[in-house]
Amino acid sequence: MRVGVITFPGTLDDRDAQRAVRLAGHEPVALWHGEHDLHGVDALVLPGGFSYGDYLRCGAIAARSPIMTEVVDAAERGMPVLGICNGFQMLTEARLLPGGLVRNQTGVFVRRDQVLRVERTSTDWTNRFAEGQEIVIPLKNGEGRFVATPDEVARIEGEGLVVFRYVGDDPNGSVDAIAGLANAKGNVVGLMPHPEHAVELGFGPTTTRMKAGLDGLDIFKSALERIAA
Numbered sequence: 293m294r295v296g297v298i299t300f301p302g303t304l305d306d307r308d309a310q311r312a313v314r315l316a317g318h319e320p321v322a323l324w325h326g327e328h329d330l331h332g333v334d335a336l337v338l339p340g341g342f343s344y345g346d347y348l349r350c351g352a353i354a355a356r357s358p359i360m361t362e363v364v365d366a367a368e369r370g371m372p373v374l375g376i377c378n379g380f381q382m383l384t385e386a387r388l389l390p391g392g393l394v395r396n397q398t399g400v401f402v403r404r405d406q407v408l409r410v411e412r413t414s415t416d417w418t419n420r421f422a423e424g425q426e427i428v429i430p431l432k433n434g435e436g437r438f439v440a441t442p443d444e445v446a447r448i449e450g451e452g453l454v455v456f457r458y459v460g461d462d463p464n465g466s467v468d469a470i471a472g473l474a475n476a477k478g479n480v481v482g483l484m485p486h487p488e489h490a491v492e493l494g495f496g497p498t499t500t501r502m503k504a505g506l507d508g509l510d511i512f513k514s515a516l517e518r519i520a521a
């Protein structure tokens with residue numbers, strides 16, 4: 293299967309995301325923010341980084357890139373779309389996911405291996421997990437605090453849109469410890485931690501508690517298996 297990984301000016305983790313796709317057994321396709329062409333891919337990854345230097349708000353300028361017209365169309369038609377960190381910020385800025393991400397409550401950039409609880413498995417990117425399963429995925433962000441209006445939070449919780457929650461200390465101060473969300477259909481998923489950094493022995497989290505740091509690979513395999521089915 294072919295998975296498009298979009299590079300924006302300031303994207304940092306596109307190569308890592310391409311490698312994760314390859315390790316999951318599929319073909320990464322490099323896509324460029326300035327094009328209006330998805331090159332016939334079957335799924336999309338919006339990787340992490342500092343698009344446009346985080347000016348205005350993280351992901352706000354990238355969300356208005358030419359390629360985002362096609363990303364929104366494809367997402368609305370049901371194509372699996374994964375937004376990682378800066379990519380999650382873009383998905384909220386493009387209104388494909390509700391709420392927004394603002395500066396961490398502590399005001400400092402956080403980097404750590406983070407335990408997450410998988411709350412929803414009926415998405416294209418989490419169908420290999422068990423509900424309630426705890427996984428470890430590296431986190432690295434300055435603006436990862438998920439916020440939404442009380443009405444939006446009630447809808448998000450009521451419709452079961454939360455996919456991942458932080459376990460233990462909430463590193464960002466997110467409402468309801470939300471680390472990742474999906475749309476109602478479950479094809480669009482965004483999360484702040486970086487699954488592409490937990491796909492290879494020796495390079496991911498050093499925990500032995502949870503499959504030796506390979507939890508990220510299951511996220512990439514989930515969508516690809518669904519497409520293949």
Ligand SMILES: NC(=O)CC[C@H](N)C(=O)O
Nearest residue numbers: 340341377378433434435
């Ligand atoms: N790792 C990332 O993608 C970082 C996203 C964003 N630049 C932030 O600091 O919050």
